[in-house]
Amino acid sequence: MTTHAEPTRPSALFVCVHNAGRSQMAAGLLTHLSGGAVEVRSAGSMPADQINPVAVEAMSELGIDIRDQQPKVLTTEAVQASDVVITMGCGDVCPVFPGKRYEDWALADPAGQGIEAVRPIRDEIRERVLRLLDELGVEPRTS
Template sequence: MSVTTDARPSALFVCIHNAGRSQMAAGFLTHLSGGQVEVRSAGSMPADQINPTAVEAMLELGIDIRDQKPKVLTTEAVQASDVVITMGCGDVCPIFPGKRYEDWKLDDPAGQGIEPVRTIRDDIHGRVLNLLSELGVEPVTTVGA
């Protein structure tokens, strides 16, 4: 992986399994920013695969995250990111001075049906739109119909 020196802001989404919340957030940010933001996601204890219900909920809005794989959280990913957004990973996220950290309190979609996952997805969508605004990035597209 090459090191980039572009001035794009970067965000890292972290949850325990990197299979639901963080993957949905990364999918929204990638889609809405149109490449204007460098997007990463990781988990402290990555699952074997992405939550299929999270995939289904995102597909309903035209965002395909099926090709994503849960990844382990690394110190390098944190160091390379401007904003680190945690979603229930507790104390396992490394803290570096000068980084911006946010903790998004979100229900875990693991083991839940499509209706609760849609609620979580829609909450994440709103938070990602706020994040884009805070980063000074205008969404290049909208989500859904």
């Protein structure tokens, strides 16, 4: 019996301070738009107790449910296991490894903001996620 090696899925890690808003929205969008073609992780340098309910609401407007996500602490293992590490205002706390691709997405923090302020942040994240998919050679889902 011959076994074929599975093609390696590209992987991305989104990091922000609390892992409750920006990184969770980015992870939800990448998971949805890639249709599972990209392995997605998110974490925070100082994770919050729960995900931002306004971020959950903003994502539900797009038909993406991130209610079940929990803020997670950033680990060295998560960084090492990811091809692309995208930071969102976590400063210098993200460990840097040679050979990894790093991007910093300067985005407003949705913490404490109402839905009107969070929608444009969500929409900017969506545009950046679509660009990332293009760079990874992954065709985004249209539905």
